[in-house]
Amino acid sequence: MVGELNMKLGTVAYNNEIYNLDYMTSEEIKEIINKLELDKKKCISELKNIDLVKKSVEKE
Amino acid sequence: MGVKTKEKEALNKLTNIEKEFFVQKELSLKLANLYTDKKSLEVVNTKVNNQLNSMTVSITGINPKFNEKSKNYDKMKKEMVDILNDYESVLKQFCDRYDDQIKKVILQKFELESQLLKIISKLRSQQEKRIKKNIVTSVVDKLKRKSVKKEILETDAFKPPEMEYGLEIKKIRSKIRVLDQKIDSINAEKNKKVFEAMEVGGTGLIVEIKKPRKFKNVVKFFANRFNTYKVINQNIFEPLRQRIDEFKIINKLV
Numbered sequence: 145m146v147g148e149l150n151m152k153l154g155t156v157a158y159n160n161e162i163y164n165l166d167y168m169t170s171e172e173i174k175e176i177i178n179k180l181e182l183d184k185k186k187c188i189s190e191l192k193n194i195d196l197v198k199k200s201v202e203k204e
Numbered sequence: 205m206g207v208k209t210k211e212k213e214a215l216n217k218l219t220n221i222e223k224e225f226f227v228q229k230e231l232s233l234k235l236a237n238l239y240t241d242k243k244s245l246e247v248v249n250t251k252v253n254n255q256l257n258s259m260t261v262s263i264t265g266i267n268p269k270f271n272e273k274s275k276n277y278d279k280m281k282k283e284m285v286d287i288l289n290d291y292e293s294v295l296k297q298f299c300d301r302y303d304d305q306i307k308k309v310i311l312q313k314f315e316l317e318s319q320l321l322k323i324i325s326k327l328r329s330q331q332e333k334r335i336k337k338n339i340v341t342s343v344v345d346k347l348k349r350k351s352v353k354k355e356i357l358e359t360d361a362f363k364p365p366e367m368e369y370g371l372e373i374k375k376i377r378s379k380i381r382v383l384d385q386k387i388d389s390i391n392a393e394k395n396k397k398v399f400e401a402m403e404v405g406g407t408g409l410i411v412e413i414k415k416p417r418k419f420k421n422v423v424k425f426f427a428n429r430f431n432t433y434k435v436i437n438q439n440i441f442e443p444l445r446q447r448i449d450e451f452k453i454i455n456k457l458v
Contacts, residue, residue, distance in 0.1 A: 153238050170243040180232045187225045194214045
């Protein structure tokens with residue numbers, strides 16, 4: 145039918161949850177992407193914390 | 205907490221970060237690509253549905269009694285589906301142009317994130333080496349512990365690897381931020397351009413219906429008397445076909 149095309153996107157497992165992308169809107173997918181971006185930022189900022197650990201090691 | 209425990213803890217953290225970052229970067233690449241496709245599909249579907257609705261309304265406006273039992277109805281329906289398919293394929297091609305651009309930027313971002321991951325891996329391997337070195341030196345020279353400690357401090361601890369890579373990580377992060385903004389701007393432009401594509405202009409989708417003059421004020425009664433299919437073709441299909449062709453020429457689409 146015209147204007148009702150669908151796309152098989154499958155599922156994605158992330159953060160102990162399974163997301164079926166075919167039943168999600170693009171905005172909902174965008175939300176997961178935003179969450180992922182936040183997690184990546186956290187990962188990088190954790191590196192700084194390790195740096196702090198190193199500094200405390202140096203003092204000892 | 206002892207020095208060794210803290211060193212090991214740092215190693216564990218680095219290993220976890222490496223694993224997490226790897227999963228996140230792969231997943232976000234996949235999702236970003238899927239999001240781009242899905243967004244285009246939604247925009248195209250909305251446009252096609254709007255077009256279909258406006259055509260249906262216009263046809264009812266021309267002849268409210270025109271239905272499945274009417275003459276030429278099947279012919280009209282087939283033509284309508286053909287035009288809408290053409291309309292849809294043109295829109296898809298138009299979207300693909302923007303999607304290709306977006307996907308290139310997504311790949312660039314993925315490459316930058318791979319560089320970040322390489323740095324994390326380097327940090328992890330350096331940390332492993334440092335721990336091994338500490339163990340070896342402590343076993344070999346237990347009695348000269350103080351001097352060994354001093355040596356370690358001079359070689360490693362005063363130059364923590366994170367400090368070396370800190371600036372590089374910052375640079376990569378800022379490049380990624382720029383790419384993120386680029387993706388958003390291309391997406392916004394795509395949405396805008398696709399919604400503007402093949403529209404009539406300020407008047408929306410209203411078409412001026414050209415009916416035979418003498419029937420103009422007695423449409424209801426004479427609705428079945430004139431050739432509805434011809435009027436629909438003249439007033440709805442032809443202008444849309446023209447708009448599609450013009451759009452194809454302007455944007456060099458097939």
